[in-house]
Amino acid sequence: MPEKTREELEQELQDLRDRLSVAEETLQAIRQGEVDALVVSGPEGDQIFTLQSADEPYRLFVEQMQEGAATVTSDGMLLYCNRRLAELLQRNLETVIGSNFKQYLNPAERPLFQALLQQDTGKCSQREFCLIARDQTEIPIALSINKLTIENVIIHCLIITDLTEYKRQKKIVAAEKLARSIFEQVADAIVVCDQRGIIIRTSMATQELCGKNPILQPFDQVFLLIFCSSDIREDNNRIYSAFPTSGHPFSIATILNGETFQGVEVVFGREDGQEFHLLLSGRALLNSKNQIQGCVVTLTNITSRKQSEKALQESQERFRRAVLYSPIPIMLHAEDGEVLQINQAWTELTGYTHQDIPAIADWTQKAYGTRQALVRATIDQLYGFNQPIGEGEYTIITRNGSTRIWDFYSAPLGKLNDGRRMVISTALDVTLRKQAELELQQAKSRFPTQAWELRQGN
Incomplete structure (x- = not known):
């Protein structure tokens, strides 16, 4: 192999340096991420190799x-x-x-x-x-x-x-908090039971009503409820009155079996001896498959209302008895002409019973005869007054045909539940007084004649 000249060696050295410089630049570019792929020539032609960078x-x-x-x-x-x-x-x-x-x-x-x-x-x-x-x-x-x-x-x-x-979850949570707040603060006692009739959730009013914590206790043991009267039950969107009689105990099993109750009156006797009157409403809780998962019961305390009703009934009864047994004649009548009540004194003095005079028209016909239209017009005016009024003296015809003189006084009593105005009319029987006055007048008229006769005799 012939020796290379100095010029050839220097040229070869320069080529090597150029190739080294290109290689170093390529490596530097690869290191700096400036190269995405390499093209490599081989026996099978050019091949492209992509580079996977760190990012x-x-x-x-x-x-x-x-x-x-x-x-x-x-x-x-x-x-x-x-x-x-x-x-x-x-x-x-x-x-x-x-x-x-x-x-x-x-x-x-x-x-x-x-x-x-x-x-x-x-x-x-x-x-x-x-x-x-x-x-x-x-x-x-x-x-x-x-x-x-x-x-x-x-x-x-x-x-x-x-x-x-x-946001959706936030709304659900907010709605749940609101529902929980309403549930806990509602005035009525609300009780939620599971399928076994065990109390799993209650409102604050429930604990106040039963006087203890009822959670995880059987409903029937905490609330010994007794039906106090025949009432209304709602079932399958129908209302009917097939209901246990008074004194029959309530069982939560009836609701868990599908019964629905709406505003049924019950009595709750608490362990400390207190008695409460409640309105019971209850309905089963169903899942998506219409299977009963438990029930919810609402107990509305109406004890104060019942006490007020009882006091009102007693007051009304006292008023009725006072009217019935009053020694003076009394009639209660409405603006449509209905006679609501007459007392015993009215019947004793006139002979007419309530059946005889169920309406003002019947009374005026029997008691006033030909004057009935005039008297009826006077009575019709009474419903427009807002204060007591003295009507004056009237001669009435009794059942046996005799006559009596009554001095009438009337006063408004407000409105009935149906909106009709009601009036109470009382009468003073002045028949005997009128007879005495007449006899006295007759005696006075005879006195001058008798006195003259006495003087002539002397």
């Missing part, structure tokens, strides 16, 4: 994350976004990139977004916004904005979190 896992993470991610310019133009943001907007990824992010916000919120892009606090900004999807659906989001500077270019990184489910 590849981060790219995959951003693309597959459940939050939307984007980079925007200072005026909001989208330089990049992942597929999740495109899905939220219901648009193709290609159409979103290059558009302005502000166009996807509620118009009222766009100035705030622009202000966040322009502020320079050096911190990540977070606000809630509302995205407008392609179908005009409003999507509540939490938007995080972070400002970055890359090669003297300012960009903003956005992280968009869908708050739809969070």
Whole structure:
């Protein structure tokens, strides 16, 4: 092999140096991430080998994350976004990139977004916004904005979190809190039982009613309820009156078997001896398969009402007896002409019973004869007065045909439950007084004649 000349050796050395320089530049480019692939020539032709850089896992993470991610310019133009943001907007990824992010916000919120892009606090900004999807659906989001500077270019990184489910859960929690608050503070005793009739939840009023903590206790042991009268039961959207008689005990099993009760009056005898009158309402709780999972019972305390009703009934009874046994004649009558009641004195003096005179028309016909129309007109005026009035003396015809003289007084008693005005009329029987006055007048008229006769005799 002939020896190479000096010139040839120097040329070969220079070629080696050039190749080394190219190799070092290639390695440097690879190290700095400036090379995405290599083309290698081989026996089978050129082959391309792609290089996986260190930031590849981060790219995959951003693309597959459940939050939307984007980079925007200072005026909001989208330089990049992942597929999740495109899905939220219901648009193709290609159409979103290059558009302005502000166009996807509620118009009222766009100035705030622009202000966040322009502020320079050096911190990540977070606000809630509302995205407008392609179908005009409003999507509540939490938007995080972070400002970055890359090669003297300012960009903003956005992280968009869908708050739809969070908002829904928040509403459910708020509704549950409201329902719990109402349940606990409602004035009526509300009891929820499981399938076995065990109390699992109650309102605050329930514990006050039973005087102890009833949770996890059998309903029938805590509340010994007795039906106090025949009442109304609701079943299968029908109301009927097939009900246990007074004194029959109530059992929670009836509701757990599908019975429904609405406003049934019961008596509850507490362990300390106190007695309460309650209105019982109850209905079974069904699951999605219409299977009974328990029941809810409402107990409304009407003890005070019953006491007031009893006092009113006693007062009404005293008034009725006072009218019935009063020594002076009394009649109660309504503006439509119905005679509501007459007392014993009225019957004893006139001979007429309530059956004989059920209406004012009957009374005026029997007692006044040909004067009935005039008297009836006077009575009709009584319903318009708001204070007692003396009507004066009237001659009445009794059942046996005799006459009596009554001095009438009437007064308004307000309205009946049906709205009719009611009047009480009383009478003083002045028959004997009138007879005595007449006899006295007759005696006075005879006195001058008798005196003259006596003087003539002397």
